[in-house]
Amino acid sequence: MKNTNIFKLSLIITLLLVSCRKEPLDIVNPDRRFCNSYTSQFETVWTGIDQGYLFWERDTVDWDSVYRKMLPVFQSFDSKGGVSDAELTNAYQSMVRGLLDHHMYVQIKNLKTGNAIYADPAWDEVPMRDYYHYTYFDNQVALLSTMNGVTEYKAGGNSFPCYFALFPGTAGKKIAYLRFKSFSVTSVVNYLSVAELAPLRAFYGTNITNGVTNGWAGRDEVEAVIIDVRGNGGGNLADLRPVVGSLAANDIHLGYSRTKEGLGRLDYSAWTPFVINTPANHLHGDKKVVVLTDINSVSCSELTALIVKQIPNGTVIGERTYGATCPLISGGHDMLYSGVFGDYNQYGYYVYTSNFDVVDNDYKSLEGIGVTPDIECLFDLSALQAGHDNQLERALEFIRTGK
Amino acid sequence: MEEKQHLSGTPVFILRVTLFDTTTLKKNNILFVALVFAAIATCAAQSDSTGLSPTLKGLEGKHWGFGAFGGFANNHHVINVLYATDMKYTDGQGYSAGVSAAYRAASWLTLHADIAMLQKNYRMDRDNRYLPFVYTESTNNYLSVPLLAELSIGKTFRVCGFVGGYLGYWLSGHRQGQSLTVTYLVTNNEKDTFFDEDYIFNEDRDNRFDAGIIFGGAIRCAIAHKIDLSAELRWYYGLTDIQRQYMTNLNPRYNTTRVIQFGVAYWL
Numbered sequence: 156m157k158n159t160n161i162f163k164l165s166l167i168i169t170l171l172l173v174s175c176r177k178e179p180l181d182i183v184n185p186d187r188r189f190c191n192s193y194t195s196q197f198e199t200v201w202t203g204i205d206q207g208y209l210f211w212e213r214d215t216v217d218w219d220s221v222y223r224k225m226l227p228v229f230q231s232f233d234s235k236g237g238v239s240d241a242e243l244t245n246a247y248q249s250m251v252r253g254l255l256d257h258h259m260y261v262q263i264k265n266l267k268t269g270n271a272i273y274a275d276p277a278w279d280e281v282p283m284r285d286y287y288h289y290t291y292f293d294n295q296v297a298l299l300s301t302m303n304g305v306t307e308y309k310a311g312g313n314s315f316p317c318y319f320a321l322f323p324g325t326a327g328k329k330i331a332y333l334r335f336k337s338f339s340v341t342s343v344v345n346y347l348s349v350a351e352l353a354p355l356r357a358f359y360g361t362n363i364t365n366g367v368t369n370g371w372a373g374r375d376e377v378e379a380v381i382i383d384v385r386g387n388g389g390g391n392l393a394d395l396r397p398v399v400g401s402l403a404a405n406d407i408h409l410g411y412s413r414t415k416e417g418l419g420r421l422d423y424s425a426w427t428p429f430v431i432n433t434p435a436n437h438l439h440g441d442k443k444v445v446v447l448t449d450i451n452s453v454s455c456s457e458l459t460a461l462i463v464k465q466i467p468n469g470t471v472i473g474e475r476t477y478g479a480t481c482p483l484i485s486g487g488h489d490m491l492y493s494g495v496f497g498d499y500n501q502y503g504y505y506v507y508t509s510n511f512d513v514v515d516n517d518y519k520s521l522e523g524i525g526v527t528p529d530i531e532c533l534f535d536l537s538a539l540q541a542g543h544d545n546q547l548e549r550a551l552e553f554i555r556t557g558k
Numbered sequence: 559m560e561e562k563q564h565l566s567g568t569p570v571f572i573l574r575v576t577l578f579d580t581t582t583l584k585k586n587n588i589l590f591v592a593l594v595f596a597a598i599a600t601c602a603a604q605s606d607s608t609g610l611s612p613t614l615k616g617l618e619g620k621h622w623g624f625g626a627f628g629g630f631a632n633n634h635h636v637i638n639v640l641y642a643t644d645m646k647y648t649d650g651q652g653y654s655a656g657v658s659a660a661y662r663a664a665s666w667l668t669l670h671a672d673i674a675m676l677q678k679n680y681r682m683d684r685d686n687r688y689l690p691f692v693y694t695e696s697t698n699n700y701l702s703v704p705l706l707a708e709l710s711i712g713k714t715f716r717v718c719g720f721v722g723g724y725l726g727y728w729l730s731g732h733r734q735g736q737s738l739t740v741t742y743l744v745t746n747n748e749k750d751t752f753f754d755e756d757y758i759f760n761e762d763r764d765n766r767f768d769a770g771i772i773f774g775g776a777i778r779c780a781i782a783h784k785i786d787l788s789a790e791l792r793w794y795y796g797l798t799d800i801q802r803q804y805m806t807n808l809n810p811r812y813n814t815t816r817v818i819q820f821g822v823a824y825w826l
Contacts (some may be wrong), residue, residue, distance in 0.1 A: 172771045172795075177799065182640055205805070219806045395744050412741070414737065419809065424737040427741065427752075489686075
């Protein structure tokens with residue numbers, strides 16, 4: 156009988172302890188939620204960033220504190236029956252202030268006015284840099300054909316702004332120059348006309364997706380190439396291999412990448428090598444490779460600068476870049492439960508954010524910082540107004556003089 | 559009869575009692591298990607009407623025992639994936655080994671203290687048409703110290719039930735698998751999705767302290783003077799979240815580990 160009582164007591168204690176586990180959460184997918192109040196919009200966006208944001212391991216923002224601080228603000232918007240676009244913008248800008256992600260923006264439909272408002276954490280940082288300036292893409296390319304010694308000048312169409320030129324180099328050799336406004340080369344080659352693709356074909360050759368074939372960049376009479384990504388907002392990662400990888404003689408080990416692997420803030424996948432494989436048709440290491448950057452070089456443009464920094468004969472000239480070095484893919488939330496979520500037209504909110512964390516070979520992140528050039532040359536508006544592109548001239552000087 | 563009704567009225571049946579997925583155990587392991595059970599059954603058959611075979615009466619009156627054990631662990635990772643419905647977690651197989659000390663306080667009560675190395679492994683697959691290749695196999699090594707109170711019936715051949723608690727520490731981990739990588743997006747080559755690495759603990763997230771309750775049953779049989787063999791089934795039921803409370807909306811994760819193990823003990 157004594158044995159039986161001890162057994163029963165043990166069993167009861169065991170069963171009581173079994174019930175000590177915490178209950179799972181009950182959270183609706185923030186990617187697809189109908190919101191009919193300012194508060195529910197806020198809670199959905201907050202939750203989506205809470206669970207899908209990529210940089211919580213490094214970010215210094217206290218996101219739980221943001222919730223406690225901002226929830227009463229949005230509740231007051233509901234109790235007032237509406238709010239102006241400016242007030243709503245300010246509220247969301249306060250919410251995302253300080254977040255590292257320089258790709259991020261939040262788009263919200265103001266339930267009262269029906270207008271879209273935007274908030275972007277980079278707005279609080281990038282314009283504060285002492286070298287900040289707008290993009291003068293059109294003004295700069297307008298000067299291109301008039302510069303000293305330019306030959307073979309070619310311009311693309313409006314659907315894919317792209318420019319090619321040959322500059323005189325040293326000892327009778329030439330410098331091949333290419334500038335384009337976005338990384339969409341691997342898609343536009345499928346539908347643009349030969350005339351519109353002329354700058355790309357002049358630089359790489361007729362089969363652009365295979366790298367450098369019969370274009371100027373690979374010819375012996377060209378001693379150096381310049382890829383100009385100033386004002387280039389980035390684009391498709393698939394461009395990196397043919398467009399940039401083909402400028403290297405060997406594969407480029409850029410660093411490491413990871414993504415989210417769960418809904419916890421710190422649930423990450425393993426770090427995996429971020430390697431740009433050189434295509435079969437590539438330069439052979441006997442030419443200088445220069446990338447021109449400015450503060451408006453974003454995303455793939457910044458990765459281009461990082462790649463060229465890894466090339467033994469590569470040099471980055473210009474300004475520290477924007478700081479959105481961690482890429483994303485559209486529709487990523489369904490695949491990775493991180494990154495872009497929401498649908499503005501259907502649900503009245505949309506958040507654009509990264510889903511691949513990228514670090515260099517020393518596991519150092521440049522997100523929110525940008526790529527620092529090897530040779531700094533800041534944009535000079537007065538020089539541009541006087542008919543000079545001072546940054547391009549500096550790149551040409553470096554190639555010709557070695558300094 | 560009253561006792562049975564009382565017990566069946568408790569929430570004991572909410573427990574997951576699945577033992578082992580034998581399809582995942584290797585054939586050699588199953589053979590080994592069968593051999594040990596056969597040895598114990600043979601020993602039991604040799605007992606006389608008093609429960610002691612003539613050569614095994616030496617265990618009577620012994621109070622302290624020391625031994626070693628080893629076996630197989632099947633770990634169930636308890637996580638509610640919420641809306642991430644294509645993340646499929648499945649049980650992982652591993653090993654358990656350790657040493658034990660026992661004190662026979664009475665003929666029906668023995669107290670055990672073990673030091674065990676225990677694996678709590680699991681696997682996550684993505685059932686996603688865009689990412690059919692993505693998976694992670696996690697191997698996690700724990701040092702566990704179970705303290706058990708065991709009730710038994712029989713003498714040479716004893717049938718035992720035990721309950722207790724354990725403390726543990728998450729010593730190390732390893733993970734390997736495939737994930738969607740940036741390099742894969744550039745090359746579209748599946749070879750760029752593989753990873754294989756020792757797990758690096760995140761001190762903000764990973765709760766390496768482990769504690770829980772432990773219960774199960776065993777059969778023990780004396781096979782020689784001062785020596786007995788045992789076969790055990792154990793449930794390690796974790797009560798500590800494997801994550802620290804580092805965010806407000808933290809979804810809890812636990813481990814429930816089932817172990818089948820065999821041991822030998824020497825009684826002083």
